[in-house]
Amino acid sequence: MPVKPKWEQLADHIRSQIESGELSPGDRLPSTSQLTAQHGVSTTVVRQAILVLQTQGWVQGVHGLGVFVAER
Template identity: 90%
Template sequence: MPVKPKWERLADHIRGQIESGELAPGDQLPSTVQLKAQHGVSTTVVRQAILVLQTQGWVQGVHGLGVFVAER
């Protein structure tokens, strides 16, 4: 089985936090800088993971404020 790309592993991790209730609707995700440091990944990896989660409806970005867990 092929290894998942880093962005996919990060997206899975955040999705898991949302599914478990660790992150609730309306909660703000850590910043890109914080996610980079916590997971040892690049800005590109963080942005790709967030983009995928936005596309899937798990999170929503608010310009100038950050990324928040979406109501499901």
């Protein structure tokens, strides 16, 4: 079975944090640079993961403020 791309692994990780309640609706996600450092990935990987989570309705970006867990 092929290994998932890093952006998909990161999106899965954040999604599982939301599903488990570790991150609640309204919580702010760490910044791109924090996620980059925590997971040892590039900013491109972080941005792709966040974009996928936004598209799926898990998170929403607020310009100038950050990315927050969406109400589900």
